[in-house]
Amino acid sequence: xxxxxxxxxxxxxxxxxxxxxxxxxxxxxxxxxxxxxxxxxxxxxxxxxxxxxxxxxxxxxxxxxxxxxxxxxxxxxxxxxxxxxxxxxxxxxxxxxxxxxxxxxxxxxxxxxxxxxxxxxxxxxxxxxxxxxxxxxxxxxxxxxxxxxxxxxxxxxxxxxxxxxxxxxxxxxxxxxxxxxxxxxxxxxxxxxxxxx
Amino acid sequence: xxxxxxxxxxxxxxxxxxxxxxxxxxxxxxxxxxxxxxxxxxxxxxxxxxxxxxxxxxxxxxxxxxxxxxxxxxxxxxxxxxxxxxxxxxxxxxxxxxxxxxxxxxxxxxxxxxxxxxxxxxxxxxxxxxxxxxxxxxxxxxxxxxxxxxxxxxxxxxxxxxxxxxxxxxxxxxxxxxxxxxxxxxxxxxxxxxxxx
DNA sequence: ACCTGAACACCGTTCAAGT
DNA sequence: ACCTGAACACCGTTCAAGT
Numbered sequence: 151x152x153x154x155x156x157x158x159x160x161x162x163x164x165x166x167x168x169x170x171x172x173x174x175x176x177x178x179x180x181x182x183x184x185x186x187x188x189x190x191x192x193x194x195x196x197x198x199x200x201x202x203x204x205x206x207x208x209x210x211x212x213x214x215x216x217x218x219x220x221x222x223x224x225x226x227x228x229x230x231x232x233x234x235x236x237x238x239x240x241x242x243x244x245x246x247x248x249x250x251x252x253x254x255x256x257x258x259x260x261x262x263x264x265x266x267x268x269x270x271x272x273x274x275x276x277x278x279x280x281x282x283x284x285x286x287x288x289x290x291x292x293x294x295x296x297x298x299x300x301x302x303x304x305x306x307x308x309x310x311x312x313x314x315x316x317x318x319x320x321x322x323x324x325x326x327x328x329x330x331x332x333x334x335x336x337x338x339x340x341x342x343x344x345x346x347x
Numbered sequence: 348x349x350x351x352x353x354x355x356x357x358x359x360x361x362x363x364x365x366x367x368x369x370x371x372x373x374x375x376x377x378x379x380x381x382x383x384x385x386x387x388x389x390x391x392x393x394x395x396x397x398x399x400x401x402x403x404x405x406x407x408x409x410x411x412x413x414x415x416x417x418x419x420x421x422x423x424x425x426x427x428x429x430x431x432x433x434x435x436x437x438x439x440x441x442x443x444x445x446x447x448x449x450x451x452x453x454x455x456x457x458x459x460x461x462x463x464x465x466x467x468x469x470x471x472x473x474x475x476x477x478x479x480x481x482x483x484x485x486x487x488x489x490x491x492x493x494x495x496x497x498x499x500x501x502x503x504x505x506x507x508x509x510x511x512x513x514x515x516x517x518x519x520x521x522x523x524x525x526x527x528x529x530x531x532x533x534x535x536x537x538x539x540x541x542x543x544x
Numbered sequence: 545a546c547c548t549g550a551a552c553a554c555c556g557t558t559c560a561a562g563t
Numbered sequence: 564a565c566c567t568g569a570a571c572a573c574c575g576t577t578c579a580a581g582t
Contacts, residue, residue, distance in 0.1 A: 159566085180460065183554085183556085184557090193566075195555095195567090196557085197566055199558080200566070204556075257458075260518065261454075290541070294543070296541040298543075299532075300532075307512070307528055310514070310528070310533065311508040312511065314506070314509065314510040314512070317514065318503065318506070318510070335496075335501070335503075335504050336504045336508075339537065340541055341540050342494070344494060344501070344505075344537055345492070345493055345540075346492075346495075347494070355546060355582090359547090380575085381575065381576090382574065390547075392548095392574095392575090393547075393549075394546080394547055394548080396547095396575090396576070396577080397545085
């Protein structure tokens with residue numbers, strides 16, 4: 151058991167990402183500094199530069215891992231065997247849970263200042279995230295359970311609605327107030343629409 | 348015509364806010380620095396401190412004016428004489444226009460780190476912004492043009508959908524890609540729902 | 545009442561040098 | 564290959580002092 155830190159950290163890259171996410175969750179984006187992260191990792195302030203070309207590169211890596219986990223959560227939550235409404239509700243709930251549990255990270259994921267070179271991977275991660283909603287729409291259309299129409303347009307519209315609710319809920323959560331509206335109301339609106347039947 | 352700047356700026360507060368908004372629009376939130384704003388205003392770097400207790404106070408003032416202008420835009424766009432679908436479409440378009448034209452400012456408005464002391468005014472501004480959608484829902488329900496249901500829940504749900512689309516569109520706009528989906532698709536979804544009629 | 549200038553404690557980034 | 568230490572050019576904030 152070596153008492154003093156070795157010259158080489160071992161896995162500084164992971165340590166920085168983990169520390170960054172903890173800071174993000176506990177103190178918000180504003181409190182995130184490379185020098186502070188280096189301090190926490192017991193390493194010089196210049197060391198992060200070997201693993202991330204700049205601060206934005208670290209933020210991009212964080213956002214990327216966020217998308218991967220969100221996509222994973224949606225895929226886990228999606229059960230094609232479920233009837234229409236419960237299936238969409240489950241997807242929405244998974245999205246909301248992620249938004250509430252990772253509010254600052256979600257902000258980062260939607261921040262539009264990623265490096266051009268990470269744009270490709272980011273786009274792929276977003277596509278995978280949207281994939282679950284896309285499959286839901288496609289399969290429901292096959293079964294004639296929802297109206298016909300460009301499935302991609304429908305996917306984006308449903309995704310937008312979920313995202314908006316997630317944004318509102320995250321604001322309420324961080325402000326300490328109770329969520330302005332629930333999943334059920336939005337899902338009902340999306341399925342049945344405003345017009346009376 | 349005095350050639351040199353007078354000791355007193357005259358209206359430094361307004362000048363700082365105007366400069367901040369220009370920077371926000373042209374270079375993004377990351378490029379916003381009090382010292383730079385002071386330089387542009389031809390004033391010492393400590394001068395802004397007399398008008399804003401800290402950087403966040405300036406951002407809060409910016410967000411507040413954003414809400415006021417957005418609320419104004421929605422009120423102008425809302426025409427109670429219009430039939431249901433065109434009326435909601437007009438509201439949505441006004442929101443989208445603002446989101447596209449003020450992407451960075453909208454981010455700021457939704458950033459959840461306002462000073463506690465500006466929270467009250469901020470909440471009032473948000474209420475006013477949501478007001479247009481609320482009136483639309485209330486009046487449409489009175490006319491029996493949309494289904495019954497808690498009007499506030501419906502308002503928030505519709506607001507969330509519009510906000511989500513605005514967020515998506517703003518990302519597309521800043522990324523230079525064409526908007527993923529249009530207003531018409533979302534409005535149609537909100538009015539008629541996914542389920543076949 | 546409003547602004548300046550110096551000071552303090554931070555940043556991110558770079559780069560020669562060390563191990 | 565990975566990290567350090569010093570250096571550079573920035574920040575936000577505070578506070579005595581000036582006008």
